[in-house]
Amino acid sequence: MKVDADYTQKPYEEWKAADWPKTYQNPTYKNIFAAGIAFAPPHAISKPMYSPNKTPIFPAPPRTGMPSAIIGRNCALNIASMIKHGNQTPKHTASMAEIGAACVASTGASLFSGTAASITVYPIVPDFEKYPEYGRDLYYTFGEIGLAGHWIKLLLHYAFIYKAKLKPFWFVLPE
Ligand SMILES: Cc1cc2nc3c(=O)[nH]c(=O)nc-3n(C[C@H](O)[C@H](O)[C@H](O)COP(=O)(O)OP(=O)(O)OC[C@H]3O[C@@H](n4cnc5c(N)ncnc54)[C@H](O)[C@@H]3O)c2cc1C
Structure with missing residues (x-):
């Protein structure tokens, strides 16, 4: 739309x-x-x-x-x-050119074997006016291969289900 x-x-x-x-x-x-x-x-x-x-x-x-x-x-x-x-003009904004994203793709289910790729980009849509060389802030844009991704995925699994169930203080959990 x-x-x-x-x-x-x-x-x-x-x-x-x-x-x-x-x-x-x-x-x-x-x-x-x-x-x-x-x-x-x-x-x-x-x-x-x-x-x-x-x-x-x-x-x-x-x-x-x-x-x-x-x-x-x-x-x-x-x-x-x-x-x-009755506010007709929305005040809250979330442009993909101003927010970052993190993604974890893991293989294997064990916490002690397998591997995972953890990737972040900031901002999601490149902004060449702000970051002329690559369009992104390289401090916050990186990829890392390693087992730690499994642990992040496990943590997110429980955190997001907790949040989806609207349990106490669900709203303090970030997206
Ligand atoms: C296999 C797969 C793996 C992915 N892995 C990752 C990942 O590791 N990390 C990551 O960040 N993103 C991942 N994504 C992408 C992520 O899941 C989507 O970008 C995200 O879910 C989009 O959210 P959404 O709310 O816009 O849409 P959706 O999550 O698709 O929600 C739309 C909802 O609307 C409902 N709906 C549709 N039509 C109607 C209707 N007519 N009436 C009522 N309800 C309706 C649907 O049932 C659905 O629940 C993955 C996607 C796929 C398919």
Whole structure:
């Protein structure tokens, strides 16, 4: 669904972090928001490329669990504010050009064997005005292979189920 992004068609060189949506509110129907994988991205994230036989390689923007949850929380806060206080202009924002994401992919189920890849990016959508060289802050953008990823995954497993059940202080658990 189209939201508050800049959907103007333009070449890769003109793509900006500011093209990405912030509130995920539909421009026509102000009471409709599209969080997570539901919103239409303005364009791809990485530079469009072609294979030697001209097959286009335009990876779709990844909208993984962490940003989906952060966006969802902000949409929920805006909707609650509309209902409770009549605020028609959403104040809570979560642009993928301003938030980071972490992803852990693990193989094996043991805590003592197997391996895992832990990856972080910040920001998710590169911002070449802020970080001219790579579009991202390399201090917060890294990949690490190791068993520690298993332990993180296990921790997240219990933390997210706890949160989903709305147990005491669920809201202090981050996305
Ligand atoms: C195999 C797999 C592995 C993944 N691994 C990772 C990972 O390791 N880390 C990570 O960060 N992300 C991962 N992701 C991505 C992540 O799961 C998604 O990005 C995230 O769940 C998207 O959240 P969402 O709330 O936008 O959509 P969803 O989680 O898809 O939620 C949409 C919900 O809407 C419901 N729905 C659909 N139609 C209707 C309807 N008409 N009425 C009512 N309800 C409806 C669906 O049943 C669903 O519950 C993975 C995805 C897949 C498929």
